[in-house]
Amino acid sequence: MPKAQITIPLDIPDVRVLQTAVNERGEIIITIESTKAGTQCRKCGRWITKLHGRDEWVTIRHSPAFGRPTYLRYRPNRYQCQDCEGHPTTTQVLEWSDGNSPHSFAYDNHILLQLVNSTVEDVSVKEGLSYDSVAGALERRIETSVDWTTITEMEVLGLDEIALRKGQGNYVTLVTGRFRDGEIAILGVLPGHEKAVVVEYLRLIPQRILQGLQAVCCDLWEAYMEAVREEIPTARIVADRFHVARHYRDAADQSRKTELQRLKKELPKEEYQKLNGSFRVFRKHAKDLNKEERKTLRGFFAYSPCAKQAYDFREAFTALYDMNLSKKQAQSKFLRWIWQVEKSGLLCFDTFIRLLRHWWEEITNFFVHRENSGFVEGFNNKVKVLKRRCYGIFNLTHLFQRIYLDLSGYRLFAATTIYA
Numbered sequence: 111m112p113k114a115q116i117t118i119p120l121d122i123p124d125v126r127v128l129q130t131a132v133n134e135r136g137e138i139i140i141t142i143e144s145t146k147a148g149t150q151c152r153k154c155g156r157w158i159t160k161l162h163g164r165d166e167w168v169t170i171r172h173s174p175a176f177g178r179p180t181y182l183r184y185r186p187n188r189y190q191c192q193d194c195e196g197h198p199t200t201t202q203v204l205e206w207s208d209g210n211s212p213h214s215f216a217y218d219n220h221i222l223l224q225l226v227n228s229t230v231e232d233v234s235v236k237e238g239l240s241y242d243s244v245a246g247a248l249e250r251r252i253e254t255s256v257d258w259t260t261i262t263e264m265e266v267l268g269l270d271e272i273a274l275r276k277g278q279g280n281y282v283t284l285v286t287g288r289f290r291d292g293e294i295a296i297l298g299v300l301p302g303h304e305k306a307v308v309v310e311y312l313r314l315i316p317q318r319i320l321q322g323l324q325a326v327c328c329d330l331w332e333a334y335m336e337a338v339r340e341e342i343p344t345a346r347i348v349a350d351r352f353h354v355a356r357h358y359r360d361a362a363d364q365s366r367k368t369e370l371q372r373l374k375k376e377l378p379k380e381e382y383q384k385l386n387g388s389f390r391v392f393r394k395h396a397k398d399l400n401k402e403e404r405k406t407l408r409g410f411f412a413y414s415p416c417a418k419q420a421y422d423f424r425e426a427f428t429a430l431y432d433m434n435l436s437k438k439q440a441q442s443k444f445l446r447w448i449w450q451v452e453k454s455g456l457l458c459f460d461t462f463i464r465l466l467r468h469w470w471e472e473i474t475n476f477f478v479h480r481e482n483s484g485f486v487e488g489f490n491n492k493v494k495v496l497k498r499r500c501y502g503i504f505n506l507t508h509l510f511q512r513i514y515l516d517l518s519g520y521r522l523f524a525a526t527t528i529y530a
């Protein structure tokens with residue numbers, strides 16, 4: 111029985127469909143010609159309409175119809191200028207393709223939407239494209255730097271250090287901005303995390319933007335702090351809770367590691383095996399533990415009172431962050447926490463306490479900021495996700511484009527214009 115047929119409008123303007131065919135691979139080939147008359151002379155810029163002929167056939171990939179790979183096939187029109195010397199010819203500029211790309215704009219949009227929060231590898235498999243074809247859409251269509259003239263109402267500037275791979279010397283700095291409406295934008299990816307690199311970048315930011323900042327959110331890293339203090343003396347520097355959490359959570363983890371190593375030596379093998387899984391469970395928040403996990407943790411803590419102490423102190427510190435404290439209240443609670451840790455004789459938090467004292471203002475500024483502007487941790491949670499996604503992307507321009515796409519891709523490419 112013949113399949114039912116439908117007619118749908120092609121989603122590109124100013125063309126006539128000459129033929130629609132399905133090839134042996136089931137791909138749809140749409141042969142079209144432009145109905146637009148004329149183009150701009152590439153030399154003088156005048157509108158020229160004298161048709162000089164047609165170029166060779168071009169086939170470009172277009173948005174899939176019914177999930178099938180779809181191609182547009184056409185011969186570009188070429189026009190001749192009557193005014194310029196030598197009567198040069200110009201290929202017609204089209205609204206739906208840029209002439210040098212193997213994809214229509216609509217197909218690039220389709221790819222870029224797939225690429226949001228995904229990977230080039232993944233999208234190339236799903237679309238049956240080469241890695242370079244997917245990366246090409248990114249290179250052609252996504253900004254490679256920020257246009258400062260378009261930026262207004264930026265409230266928070268973020269400086270975050272990212273390791274592009276394990277080991278020394280692979281750090282870059284992620285510069286992000288948070289706007290009054292809560293939007294987050296990538297502003298730059300800097301080649302390194304040294305003070306000079308950051309200073310050089312901050313000097314590119316217009317003064318009107320720097321003056322309007324409520325806060326600069328930084329990793330606990332001396333070079334960033336110094337650069338910001340010198341270049342934006344009016345800004346309040348804030349160490350976000352997630353920057354701090356990494357340090358006190360690692361400290362507690364250290365105690366867990368040492369204790370498990372000790373127990374491995376001291377306990378009979380059978381007993382030690384019962385502690386299996388405490389490694390993972392220890393990292394969880396107390397409120398997120400299920401019955402089984404609480405049991406595992408109790409088993410571990412029965413052998414190791416000091417691991418329990420470390421766990422409880424860690425959870426207590428997190429709880430302080432969850433409370434709606436003023437900066438002053440937070441400082442007094444932090445001091446009390448330090449006093450209790452020191453009194454307990456537990457040593458694993460020593461380094462963290464030194465860090466807390468060193469960055470006392472910056473760390474407790476978090477509470478001012480949350481109090482004054484309803485600042486939520488959404489900002490840094492987003493950055494945290496981005497940091498994980500950056501791993502292994504060494505081309506900084508690509509990295510910028512990937513983050514730009516992750517942050518703005520849905521807004522830019524989810525709504526496609528349909529030409530009916």
Ligand SMILES: [Zn+2]
Binds near residue numbers: 151
């Ligand atoms: Zn001309």
